[in-house]
Amino acid sequence: xxxxxxxxxSDLGFLAGxxxxxxxxxxxxxxxxxxxxxxxxxxxxxxxxxxxxxxxFPMFVAWGPELGFLYNDAYAEILGAKHPAALGAxxxxxxxxxxxxxxxxxxxxxxxxxxxxxxxxxVVNRKGFDEQAWFTFSYSPVRDESGRVAGMYCAVAExxxxxxxxxxxxxxxxxxxxxxDNLPAGMxxxxxxxxxxxxxxxxxxxxxxxxxxxxPAHAVLADPTLPYRLILPEDRQRLxxxxxxxxxEMGLFDVEARLRxxxxxxxWCRIISAPRKQADGxxxxxxxxxxxTEHKExxxxxxxxxxxxxxxxxxxxxxxxxxxxxxxxLQVVVDGEGIFRAVSPAATRxxxxxxxxxxxxPLFDFTHPDGHxxxxxxxxxxxxxxxxxxxxxxxxxAGNYHWISWITTPADDLIYCSGRDVTVxxxxxxELEVAQEALRQSQKMEAMGQLTGGVAHxxxxxxxxxxxxxxxxLTRGVGSExxxxxxxxxxxxxxxxxxxxxxxxAFARRQPLQPGPVDVRRLVSEMAELIASTVGPRIDVRxxxxxxxxxxxxxxxxxxxxxxxxxxxxxxxxxxxxxxxISAEHVTVRTGRRTKLxxxxxxxxxxxxxxxxxxxxxxxxxxxxxxxxxxxxxxxGLGLSMVHGLALQLGGTLTIDSHLGEGTTVExxxxxxxxxxGEGSQASNSAGTTKAQGMALLVDDEDLVRLSTAxxxxxxxxxxxxxxxxxxxxxxxxxxLRPHLVVTDxxxxxxxxxxxxxxxxxxxxxxxxxxxxxxxxxxxxxSGFARLTKPFRSxxxxxxxxxxxxxxxx
Numbered sequence: 121x122x123x124x125x126x127x128x129x130s131d132l133g134f135l136a137g138x139x140x141x142x143x144x145x146x147x148x149x150x151x152x153x154x155x156x157x158x159x160x161x162x163x164x165x166x167x168x169x170x171x172x173x174x175x176x177f178p179m180f181v182a183w184g185p186e187l188g189f190l191y192n193d194a195y196a197e198i199l200g201a202k203h204p205a206a207l208g209a210x211x212x213x214x215x216x217x218x219x220x221x222x223x224x225x226x227x228x229x230x231x232x233x234x235x236x237x238x239x240x241x242x243v244v245n246r247k248g249f250d251e252q253a254w255f256t257f258s259y260s261p262v263r264d265e266s267g268r269v270a271g272m273y274c275a276v277a278e279x280x281x282x283x284x285x286x287x288x289x290x291x292x293x294x295x296x297x298x299x300x301d302n303l304p305a306g307m308x309x310x311x312x313x314x315x316x317x318x319x320x321x322x323x324x325x326x327x328x329x330x331x332x333x334x335x336p337a338h339a340v341l342a343d344p345t346l347p348y349r350l351i352l353p354e355d356r357q358r359l360x361x362x363x364x365x366x367x368x369e370m371g372l373f374d375v376e377a378r379l380r381x382x383x384x385x386x387x388w389c390r391i392i393s394a395p396r397k398q399a400d401g402x403x404x405x406x407x408x409x410x411x412x413t414e415h416k417e418x419x420x421x422x423x424x425x426x427x428x429x430x431x432x433x434x435x436x437x438x439x440x441x442x443x444x445x446x447x448x449x450l451q452v453v454v455d456g457e458g459i460f461r462a463v464s465p466a467a468t469r470x471x472x473x474x475x476x477x478x479x480x481x482p483l484f485d486f487t488h489p490d491g492h493x494x495x496x497x498x499x500x501x502x503x504x505x506x507x508x509x510x511x512x513x514x515x516x517x518a519g520n521y522h523w524i525s526w527i528t529t530p531a532d533d534l535i536y537c538s539g540r541d542v543t544v545x546x547x548x549x550x551e552l553e554v555a556q557e558a559l560r561q562s563q564k565m566e567a568m569g570q571l572t573g574g575v576a577h578x579x580x581x582x583x584x585x586x587x588x589x590x591x592x593x594l595t596r597g598v599g600s601e602x603x604x605x606x607x608x609x610x611x612x613x614x615x616x617x618x619x620x621x622x623x624x625x626a627f628a629r630r631q632p633l634q635p636g637p638v639d640v641r642r643l644v645s646e647m648a649e650l651i652a653s654t655v656g657p658r659i660d661v662r663x664x665x666x667x668x669x670x671x672x673x674x675x676x677x678x679x680x681x682x683x684x685x686x687x688x689x690x691x692x693x694x695x696x697x698x699x700x701x702i703s704a705e706h707v708t709v710r711t712g713r714r715t716k717l718x719x720x721x722x723x724x725x726x727x728x729x730x731x732x733x734x735x736x737x738x739x740x741x742x743x744x745x746x747x748x749x750x751x752x753x754x755x756x757g758l759g760l761s762m763v764h765g766l767a768l769q770l771g772g773t774l775t776i777d778s779h780l781g782e783g784t785t786v787e788x789x790x791x792x793x794x795x796x797x798g799e800g801s802q803a804s805n806s807a808g809t810t811k812a813q814g815m816a817l818l819v820d821d822e823d824l825v826r827l828s829t830a831x832x833x834x835x836x837x838x839x840x841x842x843x844x845x846x847x848x849x850x851x852x853x854x855x856x857l858r859p860h861l862v863v864t865d866x867x868x869x870x871x872x873x874x875x876x877x878x879x880x881x882x883x884x885x886x887x888x889x890x891x892x893x894x895x896x897x898x899x900x901x902x903s904g905f906a907r908l909t910k911p912f913r914s915x916x917x918x919x920x921x922x923x924x925x926x927x928x929x930x
Contacts, residue, residue: 153208154186164264168273178278181262182226183271187211195276198255200245218242222257229259229272239279254283309340311393311405317367320344323404332389332411334382347409350379352386359391370395373405376412388416450524450539458483458499461534470541472517488513488521502528502535511542581822581894583911587614588828591913592835614911635770637671637793638679640704640723647680654684655691655700664703671797672723672790674770679790682763686727686786689760693731693784701728706792717773721792728785734778743774763788814860815839819849819876820892821868825910829863829892832914836921846871850879859887861921866893877905888924 150157161169165183172179172192180191189211196203199214206214215222221240228235236258244253256277264270310324321344325337333350340346351359355377366373373393378386393407444451444464451464459482463475473486484492491512501507507528513521523546524539590611594604644665652661672679683702690700707724709717743764763786764774771791778784816838820826823844830840841857843849847870849862862880864873871879877889894910908920 148204148207150208153188154210155183155188155190155208162264162270164262164270168262168271172273178276179274180276181271181273182211183262187226187271189214197246198242198244198253198276198278200250225257225259226272229261229274230269232261232269234258234260239283253278253280255279309407309409311344311407313403313405315397315401315403317363317403332381332387332409333379347379350381352378352380354378366393366395367403370397373407376416387411388413448540450537450541452478452483452537452539454483454535454537456499456503456533456535458495470516470522471514486514488515499535503530503533505530511546581825581910583614584822585824585828587611587911587913588832590614591915592828592831595835595914635673635675637795637797638674638676639669639797640672640674640679640725640790641665641667641669643676643679644683644702644704644725647683651684651687651700651702655687658697659691659694660697660699662699662701664701666705668706669704669723670706670721671793671795672725673793674790675766678766682766682788683725683727685760685763686788689786690727690729690731690784693729693733698730698783702726703728707789709789717789718771722772723790723792725788725790726785727788728783730783733780733782733784734776735780739776739778743776760786813837815841815858816861816863817841817843817849817852817857817859819843819846819862819864819868819873821845821865825865829917832917833863835914836918845869846873846876849876853880853883861925862887862889864889864891866891874905890920890924 155161155165158166165181168181168183169190172181172190172195175192176194178192178195178198180189180195182189187210189206189209191199191206199206202214211226212219212223218240222237225235225237236256238256239254240257241252241254243250245251256279258275258277260273260275261269262271262273309322309326309329311320312323313320322341325340327337329335329337329340333347335346335350348356348359359375359377362373362375365371371394373391373395376388376390379389380386388411390410390412391407392410393405396404396406398404447464447466448469450466450470451462452460452467453462454460459480460478463473463478465475467473467475467478471486478486484495507526509525509527511523511525514524515521522541523543525542526537526539528535528537530536590607593599593607594611597604599607644663648661648663655661687700687702694700702725704723704725707722709719709722711719743760760774760776767774767788767790772789775787775789776784777787816833818826818830818833818840819842820829821844826842826844830842833840838861841852841859843852845868846864849864850871853859862877864876866873873891873893877891880887880889888906890906890908892908892910892912906920906924908917912920
């Protein structure tokens, strides 16, 4: 290349220039180029190279059979990443991706014909990024010194801007046409007229014209007078005046008119247009016509609505005033500070306060003090949003409180409240909760009673052989004096256990009572000395017994035990002395009394002390079995529960009134007896010297009980036949056994003693039957059959048999 720089030829001056091409050509390795070294180029190629290198437009030359590729700096940008590796290379290999498009043009140029290709798309790399561009290529042949076509020359012009502009314009026109042709309730048009608005002709009418008028767009293009003839005659004058004014002022034409569609329907349309003056003085009117029928109909409805609005507002206001004045619920408005701003007349009807007495005052002036906690938080919560129902108490003018259920809604920094008086409902709910609690207590007591009765029955079965055996040993004089003292002590303990079991049965209302007329006055008077010795000298015992007191229906022995229990409880409540007052009176109970007794006459036996009294919690549990405040080892907790069970079993009740520091009053309510009080007789405890004779059938499922009872019967002179069940006893009788006496336990697996007694009464009505039971139901064995309560001693068995036998024999 250096020798080319020194050549004087003007067409090689570019090699000495500072252009990129010149630098590359001077430093380029031409050994692999099909063109060879520049020093071997023919003069014609040098001339063409000089032309393209000195041009500021993109140009290139392809020379020789291999089409060696040379180009200037402007074309290098089109090559992008292909430059400068493309310098001197074969042209076909550089543009292989578009070779199918340009090869016919190159072939034509090499054949001596000039040609070109417009808007050829190429991906070019500019500043390191690929982008789409378009170019127009103009191809011309280049001849060598002999006149033969040795290559071709190409001038390039980029058309990217024009191509993109034309594409965008075509897309915009397509979108506009699609929009105008598919207008749902309107159409677009363009009209050409003379300078004075005459010589009207439509240049464009959108296809939506048919949707608006029912006439196709080509009908308007064929007859420019059609749109005017569609306008109703009464609106044409207004349309003409608006058009004339627009023409004078060259301003906007905007008018509403009615047109008749092709199907005869009349629609309101809004026509908007504006004239544009052309160079020759003619006018172009661009316009739009819109269906506004629904809008016009809405205006009519709105006008009618506005005309009636005032009347409806007045009616609504009157309705709200009626609700405000006549609602039974409280309607109030308070501000964020809790100050009443409005109060409905319901406040006067419910609370007695006049609205003017409440407005301007804080709501907390009228609420119960319990509701004052967290005032700020409550108001903030009410202002934050609608609240769920909440309760508080409001004080009426008389000082009474009413439960109010409120619903609040905030608006414009005020709280709108609606309240309902629910005092009655809350009181009923409280009464229901009390009743439910009483029911739960009753169910608990019933369950405990059933448990206690069962346990007591089992204890009686255990005590029966113990007491019977000890009694028989003492009666027979068995053992030394010391041994007899031990047996006597054991018998006394067993008797105390028997008393404890009787208390359990009394609580369970299952002790075998023998109710009858009892002179309560006489019974209490005869017990006065015993009660006084029991409570001690520091307690003053006072009796108040009227002489005309009627007899009560009770079991004298059980009543004595109950009275003694109450006296002991009173003594323990007065450790530092006091007064024990026992009184009785005749009371007639009517419906609704707090005792909940059946209406009728009763004897009320009261035991009142001046002791420490009981608090509410203790009073609520006073009659529970085993509940005691005396401490461990100082009480069984069965005293009051026994008395309570006795009263209920007799058809009465027990009430307790007590307060801390004010003493306790226990009232035992007993029904009046319709029978007279008998003189009474004591059963002879002395056993006859004459032994009984005959056979006794003994029935009991407990082996030990049966053993001790059989021994007692044999001592009384009976021959004893044993059976461990009622079924076995019936089987023995069915096989021919003829007993003179039947002694049977009551509760046994399978048939009970009562079932056995009833069966025997049908078979042998004259056969004596004694039923022995740990406890007895009121409607069970008390109906015409002799009974004996477990545990029992020999003397008690003998007395029961003596009363049972028809000839008076034991």
